[in-house]
Amino acid sequence: MTPAVGKPLDRVDGRQKVTGTARFAAEYDLPGLAHGVIVTSTVAKGRVTAFDTAAAERAPGVLAVVTPKNAPKLRPTEPFGSSETKPVAGTTTAPVLQSDQVFWYGQPIAVVVAGTLDQAKYAAHLVRVTYDAKPAELTLDSKGRVFVPDKVQQEEPEITIGDAEGALTAAAVKMDHTYTTPQHNHNAIEPHATVAAWDGGKLTVYDTTQFVFGVRYDLATRFGLKLDDVRVLAPFVGGGFGGKGGAWPQAFLAATAAKVVGRPVKLVLGRDQVYACVGGRTPTRQRVALGADAGGKLTTLIHTGRTSTSTTNTFTEQFNFPARHLYASPNIHLAQELIELDVCPPTFMRGPGECPGTFALESGMDELAVALKLDPVELRLRNDPDKDPTRGTPFSLRKYKEALKLGAEKFGWARRTPEPGSMKDGRLLVGLGVASAFYPVYRMPSSARVEVTAAGTALVQCGCQEMGMGTATAQAQIAADLLGLPVDRVKFELGDTALPFAMVAGGSSQTISVAAAVTAAVAALKTALLALAEKADGSPLKGLKAADVAFRDGGLARADDPKAGESFGAILARAGRKAVDAKAEVKPGDEAKKLSMQSYGAQFCEVRVDPDFGTVRIKRFVGAFDVGRVINAKTARSQFIGGITMGLGMALLEETHRDPRTGRLVNADLAEYMVPVHADVPALEAYWVGDPDPHTPMGAHGIGEIGITGVAAAVANAVYHATGKRIRDLPITPERLMSAARESPR
Amino acid sequence: MPPDPDPDRRDFIQGVAAGGLGVALLSTAGPGVAAADPPTGPGRAIPVQLTVNGQDHALTLDPRISLLDALREVLHLTGTKKGCDHGQCGACTVLVDGRRVNACLTLAASVAGSPVRTVEGLATGDDLHPLQAAFIKHDAFQCGYCTPGQLCSAVGLLKEAHATTDDEVREQMSGNLCRCGAYPNVVAAVQEVRLAARDAR
Numbered sequence: 001m002t003p004a005v006g007k008p009l010d011r012v013d014g015r016q017k018v019t020g021t022a023r024f025a026a027e028y029d030l031p032g033l034a035h036g037v038i039v040t041s042t043v044a045k046g047r048v049t050a051f052d053t054a055a056a057e058r059a060p061g062v063l064a065v066v067t068p069k070n071a072p073k074l075r076p077t078e079p080f081g082s083s084e085t086k087p088v089a090g091t092t093t094a095p096v097l098q099s100d101q102v103f104w105y106g107q108p109i110a111v112v113v114a115g116t117l118d119q120a121k122y123a124a125h126l127v128r129v130t131y132d133a134k135p136a137e138l139t140l141d142s143k144g145r146v147f148v149p150d151k152v153q154q155e156e157p158e159i160t161i162g163d164a165e166g167a168l169t170a171a172a173v174k175m176d177h178t179y180t181t182p183q184h185n186h187n188a189i190e191p192h193a194t195v196a197a198w199d200g201g202k203l204t205v206y207d208t209t210q211f212v213f214g215v216r217y218d219l220a221t222r223f224g225l226k227l228d229d230v231r232v233l234a235p236f237v238g239g240g241f242g243g244k245g246g247a248w249p250q251a252f253l254a255a256t257a258a259k260v261v262g263r264p265v266k267l268v269l270g271r272d273q274v275y276a277c278v279g280g281r282t283p284t285r286q287r288v289a290l291g292a293d294a295g296g297k298l299t300t301l302i303h304t305g306r307t308s309t310s311t312t313n314t315f316t317e318q319f320n321f322p323a324r325h326l327y328a329s330p331n332i333h334l335a336q337e338l339i340e341l342d343v344c345p346p347t348f349m350r351g352p353g354e355c356p357g358t359f360a361l362e363s364g365m366d367e368l369a370v371a372l373k374l375d376p377v378e379l380r381l382r383n384d385p386d387k388d389p390t391r392g393t394p395f396s397l398r399k400y401k402e403a404l405k406l407g408a409e410k411f412g413w414a415r416r417t418p419e420p421g422s423m424k425d426g427r428l429l430v431g432l433g434v435a436s437a438f439y440p441v442y443r444m445p446s447s448a449r450v451e452v453t454a455a456g457t458a459l460v461q462c463g464c465q466e467m468g469m470g471t472a473t474a475q476a477q478i479a480a481d482l483l484g485l486p487v488d489r490v491k492f493e494l495g496d497t498a499l500p501f502a503m504v505a506g507g508s509s510q511t512i513s514v515a516a517a518v519t520a521a522v523a524a525l526k527t528a529l530l531a532l533a534e535k536a537d538g539s540p541l542k543g544l545k546a547a548d549v550a551f552r553d554g555g556l557a558r559a560d561d562p563k564a565g566e567s568f569g570a571i572l573a574r575a576g577r578k579a580v581d582a583k584a585e586v587k588p589g590d591e592a593k594k595l596s597m598q599s600y601g602a603q604f605c606e607v608r609v610d611p612d613f614g615t616v617r618i619k620r621f622v623g624a625f626d627v628g629r630v631i632n633a634k635t636a637r638s639q640f641i642g643g644i645t646m647g648l649g650m651a652l653l654e655e656t657h658r659d660p661r662t663g664r665l666v667n668a669d670l671a672e673y674m675v676p677v678h679a680d681v682p683a684l685e686a687y688w689v690g691d692p693d694p695h696t697p698m699g700a701h702g703i704g705e706i707g708i709t710g711v712a713a714a715v716a717n718a719v720y721h722a723t724g725k726r727i728r729d730l731p732i733t734p735e736r737l738m739s740a741a742r743e744s745p746r
Numbered sequence: 747m748p749p750d751p752d753p754d755r756r757d758f759i760q761g762v763a764a765g766g767l768g769v770a771l772l773s774t775a776g777p778g779v780a781a782a783d784p785p786t787g788p789g790r791a792i793p794v795q796l797t798v799n800g801q802d803h804a805l806t807l808d809p810r811i812s813l814l815d816a817l818r819e820v821l822h823l824t825g826t827k828k829g830c831d832h833g834q835c836g837a838c839t840v841l842v843d844g845r846r847v848n849a850c851l852t853l854a855a856s857v858a859g860s861p862v863r864t865v866e867g868l869a870t871g872d873d874l875h876p877l878q879a880a881f882i883k884h885d886a887f888q889c890g891y892c893t894p895g896q897l898c899s900a901v902g903l904l905k906e907a908h909a910t911t912d913d914e915v916r917e918q919m920s921g922n923l924c925r926c927g928a929y930p931n932v933v934a935a936v937q938e939v940r941l942a943a944r945d946a947r
Contacts, residue, residue, distance in 0.1 A: 014882035017890030018874065018897060020825020020865035027824035117819055118810045189829040189837050189925050190891040238827070238891025239925050271830040468888030468926045638885045638928060645927030670834035670923060678916040681929040 001553070004477040004487045005698065008634035012473045012492070013236075013466070022236045025208040026193035026268050033195070034063055036257040036267035037120040038249075039110040039127045040276050041102045044136035044663030045342045048100040048109060052128035056112055059126055061119030063261040066111040071097040072259055074222040079313050080246050087503065089214025090221075091246035091279065092345050094312040097256060102131065103312050104344045105663035106276025108249050111257045113265060136342035138663050140285055140306055145340040152318045152336060153353070159324065159390050162331035164289075167300035171291025175367040176302075178287050179360035179728045181712075183656040185280035186349050187675050188467075190238020192274055194254035197264035202229045207251045210240040210465050211504035216497045218247035219255060235495040237467035241646070242348030244467070245506045248278050275668035280656055281349035282307045282317045284356045288364035291331075296374045296382045298329040303361055309338045310345035317346065318353030322438040322709070323361050325598050326400075328385035342663060348506055350646055351705040354439050355712075359650075359730065362435035362713030366720065375418065376434050376717070377408050380602075388596035396441070396591065397693035397701075399626035400600035406687055407624030408434075411604035420724035420742075429609040430619075431722025435713035437601030437625065439706035441696060442507035443588040447500035448517035450479065450525045451581035454572040456554040458483050460521075461493045464514050465505035468642075469704055470635030471514075477631055478515050478698060482522040484551035500583060508599075508702025511631060513588075516697040520584030522551070528582045529556055532575040533566060539574070540564040591695045599701045601625035603644070603714040609722040614734035616652055616719055621711075622685045628693035628701040636703055640686035643707020649676040650708070651715035652731050794855050798823065799867030807854055814838045814849035817864060825865040825894045829923070836922035839895035839902075840864045846902030848921075865894035868901065876942065877901060880935035888926035896922045900936045904943065912937065 016022035041048075053065040064070075074097070077090030094103045102109065110127055114120035137144035148157050168174055195206040203225065209215045212232040220230045232251075237244060254267035269277060286305035292298050303323040309315050320334040349355070369376035384401050387394055408414070416432040417423055423430035448462040460479045466472055472492040480487040493499060502514060526546050533541040533556065541549060541556055541564075550559045557565025572580060591597065606620040623640050630636045653674040657666045667673045686707070692699025712730055720726050724742040791806045798821060807816060814831070817823045817840070829837035831850045838849040841863040868875040877900050880886070887893040899922045909915045915933050924932065 010882050011885065013890075014885075014887075015874070017887055017893050018865075018878040018881050019869055020823075020894045022890050023824065024827075024891065026828075027818070029822055116808060116811075117815055118808045122810075187925050188889070188891070189835055189923060190827070190889070191829065237889065239889040241925070268828070271832065271834075466889075468890070470888070634885050635888075638888055638926075638931065641930060642888060642927030645929060646925070669832055670830045671832070675923060675925060676927070676929070677920040677923060678929045678933070679913075679920040681916070681927070683912070683930050683933075 001484070001486065004480045005631055006629070006633060007477070009473060009477060009487060009632055011470050011635065012476055024190055024236050024238050025195060025206045025234060026266060028195045028206045030195065030197050030264040032263045034113050034115060034261055034263045034265050035117040035120040036111045036113045036254055036265045037124040038108045038253060038267070038269070038273060039112065039124050039129070040273060041105060041107045041109050043102055043131045043133040044105040044138065046102050046131050046133040048102065048129055049132050050130045051110065055126040056123040059119065059123035061115040062123045063113045063115065064257070065127060066097065066113065066257055066260050068097055068100055070260070071256055074098055074252065074256070075224055077218055077247070078221055087213045087217045089211055089218050089247040091248050091347060092312040096249055104310070104342055106344060106665065108253060108277055111253050111267070113257045113261050136663050138341055138343065138658060139660050140283055140308055140339060142339070142341065146337055148337050149314065149316045152316045157336055159332060159334040161390065164300045164302045164331040164333035167331040168289050168291045168302065171299050172294045173368065173371045174289065174291040175364055175371055176289035177364065177367065177728055178285060179363055181284045181356040181359055181730045183280050183283045183658065184349055184650060184654050185275055185656050185673060186241040186243030187670065187673065188239030188241055188243055191269045191271060192244065192248055192250045192278055193268040194250045195264060195266045196251070196254035196258045198258055201225065203255055204231045205251055205255060206233050208237050208244055209234050210237065210244045210467060210506060211246070212463055212465070212495060212497050213501055214504055215247045215251050219252060222252050223255065231497050233496045234465060237465060240467040240505065241350045242352060242506060243278055245348050245504050271670060272668040275656070275665050277344060279345045279347040281352065282309065282315065282346035284317060284319055286319055286360040288360045290364050290368045292368060292372060296372050296379050298327055298383050300331040301327060301329040302333045304333065304335040306337050306339060308341045308343065308346060310343050311340055313345035314338070315346045317356065319357035319360065321353050321440065322357045324390040325388055325596060326436055326438055327383040328389050332390060350643065351439060351708045354705065354709045355650070358435065358438055358710045359712040362710050363716050363728065366433065366713070366717040367726065377404060377413060380404060380436060391596055393594060393596045396595040396597045396695040397626070397628060397691065398600065399689040399691050402689045403600055403624045403626040404602040406689060407602040407604050407622055410624065410685060410687055411622040413604065420721055425608060427611070429611055429722035431607045431609060431718035431720065433605045433714045433717030433721055435603050435710035435717060437603055437623065437706050437710040439508060439599045439709055441597035441599060441701050442509040443592070443696070444503035444509050444513045445587045446502045446513040446517040447583065447585040448514065448521040449500050449581060449583045450518065450521040451579050452483065452525065452568045453579045454569040456485070456489060456568055458485055458490045459493065460490060460518055461499045462502050462514050462517060463497055463499035464494045464502035464510055466494055467505065469510070469639060470632060471510065473635060474511055474631040475514055475518060479518050479522065482519060482551065484553055508704045508706070511702050512697045512700050515700065516586045517584055519697060520586045521582050524582035524584050525580065526551065526556065528580050529571055532577070532580065533571050536574055539566060541566060595695055597695065599625065599627045599706045601706055601710065603710040605714040605718040607715065607718040607722055609719060614737035616732055616737065618648055618680070618682055620682060623707060624687045625706060626689045627703050627706060628691070628696055629699040630688055630690060631698065631700055637686045639703050640707040641684040643705065644684050644711050645676050645681050647708040647711020648681065648715065650730060651712040655731055792855060795858050796854065796862065797860070798862045799864060809855055811854050812850050813840070813852040813854045813857055813862070816854035817849060823864055823866055827891055827894055829892065836899060837892050837895040839898045839922060841898055841902055844905060846899050865897055868897060876939045877935065880939050884931045884935040884938070885928065886931040886935040887928050892922060892924045896924065896932055903936065904940055
């Protein structure tokens with residue numbers, strides 16, 4: 001049997017997804033189900049002075065209008081990042097429904113519950129609210145509190161090596177510019193939704209989340225329940241991208257409403273409410289300054305800037321992480337400050353930090369290449385470090401140069417003529433750009449349960465998540481190889497707190513975290529199976545130890561003699577059992593402390609720019625990645641091109657506009673917040689080096705986020721190559737491109 | 747962004763505007779509208795006969811209910827998805843009289859007597875529709891939430907037979923957003939089925 005790992009297998013849940021039978025949170029119908037619709041604030045800061053709920057309460061079908069006046073008392077949440085040992089997932093400390101205070105425009109302030117959705121929506125419009133509004137701080141330049149966070153995702157907020165500013169002054173060739181990225185929103189097509197039902201003091205919740213155990217912890221905390229009295233299920237999630245990584249308000253609001261009306265409640269956020277109540281990616285303003293000697297070796301690297309956070313939770317968008325690991329430089333200065341704003345707390349969005357960070361850093365590298373009159377691929381090759389540039393540790397795996405060369409070859413980089421505007425396609429300008437991709441390797445604690453049956457099938461369980469990555473498929477492939485079974489004999493169950501514990505599906509950590517737990521559970525299962533055979537007369541396994549046997553063809557066999565073995569059925573039948581199972585709980589070791597563990601890649605973009613209209617079309621895009629061993633070539637490619645697609649949106653289209661006077665998001669819908677559509681995206685290509693990482697489970701890295709990193713810079717660099725215009729503020733709109741001046745023709 | 751590539755949708759919106767605008771306005775009464783009950787009264791149910799995937803359903807519906815909510819909340823046919831409720835994402839695309847429409851912009855009462863086909867009605871027993879099979883083969887989805895809409899839209903697109911090149915398929919599928927970014931795989935799946943059908947003729 002050839003290994004399943006690495007094969008481009010179809011998704012195991014594909015049939016459910018194409019037939020409409022894959023069920024998402026809002027699709028669980030319970031007896032007596034009522035519908036909740038939230039009311040949101042229309043001021044950014046202040047307090048509610050009065051609710052007029054009389055008309056809403058009189059409206060047909062209305063069961064309750066829940067406001068701070070009649071809401072059950074909840075305890076404060078424990079926000080994300082407030083504990084390293086507990087699965088905390090609170091996204092905002094705002095005492096929603098517990099006080100009259102308002103902390104951002106669009107904050108939930110009431111829930112209307114009615115028998116049908118239309119009744120609840122109609123009645124929600126009848127709630128009248130008056131406010132005592134206070135001035136709010138709403139932009140990166142406002143008077144909000146500015147501070148340096150204690151830690152940035154467990155790392156030091158500032159890194160200083162040598163004299164970066166002095167080296168910049170002295171550098172033979174240099175660049176020094178500021179780049180900005182706007183707020184982005186995730187826009188998973190499934191809006192945030194919860195169905196909540198109480199059974200006495202026990203709570204069951206179907207929630208759209210990337211972290212069932214986090215939502216369980218949050219609900220248990222708020223309602224003062226034991227963890228075992230709360231069950232959270234999310235077998236399918238309609239896209240997450242970080243936007244469902246924490247416990248957002250829909251879950252506890254639905255549970256609150258259900259408690260008030262004594263019936264199960266479904267609460268689905270409207271699309272505008274997803275923008276209003278779920279944080280997006282913070283805007284960033286970043287300075288990148290690079291100096292080099294005449295030979296193109298970096299002499300200094302500066303990457304500093306400001307991002308925003310909120311008054312009700314601190315979130316730090318770690319934009320300078322790529323600069324900590326990508327390039328060798330004797331002088332480095334990396335720093336970040338936050339400004340606290342009266343906004344919905346920003347949160348993780350695909351490649352948080354690394355995504356906007358690579359836009360600035362990789363645009364800067366392109367500007368340095370122009371100043372050096374050096375090919376930008378060659379510049380990157382010349383600055384590849386032999387150990388981690390800021391930590392000094394060896395790399396667990398670094399095939400960055402290989403990825404860069406692979407991408408350049410597949411893309412046909414050699415055809416590029418360096419001068420801006422030198423390549424044309426009829427009246428259109430042709431531009432070719434490159435940028436590095438970068439994402440860290442994260443691993444988290446995880447557990448798993450494995451069961452094999454006499455029929456030769458296996459069930460593998462872990463309360464992890466599926467929101468498009470192909471989790472069940474990849475883990476079934478991994479388990480099948482470990483168990484010596486064909487993939488179609490292995491079933492993988494996920495998305496339920498009744499299953500073994502898993503952390504958030506975030507930080508591209510899930511595949512290897514769960515793989516480690518599955519591997520350990522399978523090892524424990526071998527011991528359990530062998531215990532049934534090792535003392536049995538007539539068993540070829542009699543007297544053997546676990547190290548002497550291996551899973552083979554639906555059973556166990558001597559490692560040194562595959563023919564001397566027994567099937568699961570034979571072992572279990574003799575023992576009078578139908579199945580045997582084992583569990584394991586696994587934590588990462590200290591490898592991440594001793595080694596620099598990162599994924600790398602190179603993004604290559606070819607654009608066509610209309611010189612008269614400033615419109616940019618993507619002609620071709622190639623990503624090449626160094627991500628260890630790939631588990632499923634089909635779903636991996638989808639992850640890469642999906643990340644690239646979101647990156648193309650970031651480059652050319654995406655921006656959440658907040659009215660700086662009121663705090664209202666003015667384009668909170670899918671027509672005015674433009675995400676890429678079919679017509680924006682050409683055929684995309686993704687390649688990978690494929691060398692396994694000797695220090696990760698399965699030799700793999702997570703791949704969900706690296707695909708988006710570097711994309712916006714590759715596009716901006718291609719636009720520069722086409723036009724000679726350097727756009728440092730995203731998105732690259734036609735008006736920005738038409739009004740920009742041509743720079744440094746050479 | 748390209749202009750709306752979906753002539754059917756425009757046609758349909760005009761149809762609704764001509765036929766059912768009064769009801770549509772009532773259903774969107776917002777904060778700026780007087781709080782008094784609209785003339786027909788919210789929640790005053792009306793009889794509606796819906797034909798979905800070949801099955802007749804004699805329903806009593808709130809006149810405000812969209813076809814999307816009628817499918818999901820009343821008939822419990824949850825394969826059709828709600829992404830925006832504003833006709834902007836295409837996740838709710840279904841086929842009415844064989845033409846693709848956004849079920850969220852369609853009042854349920856306005857399609858009484860017209861056959862409605864949803865993702866649940868694409869396969870024949872256990873035999874997947876060729877597009878469903880091609881979507882699996884080409885990994886034309888990730889999370890699967892936009893997939894029913896992409897599939898119904900692709901069924902409509904192939905019937906319209908206006909798209910031949912990849913760019914034409916892209917243009918005419920642009921009303922269906924996929925945030926996971928499976929677009930190139932959707933195009934590959936649609937083209938494979940289109941070419942197979944052409945070769946079979």
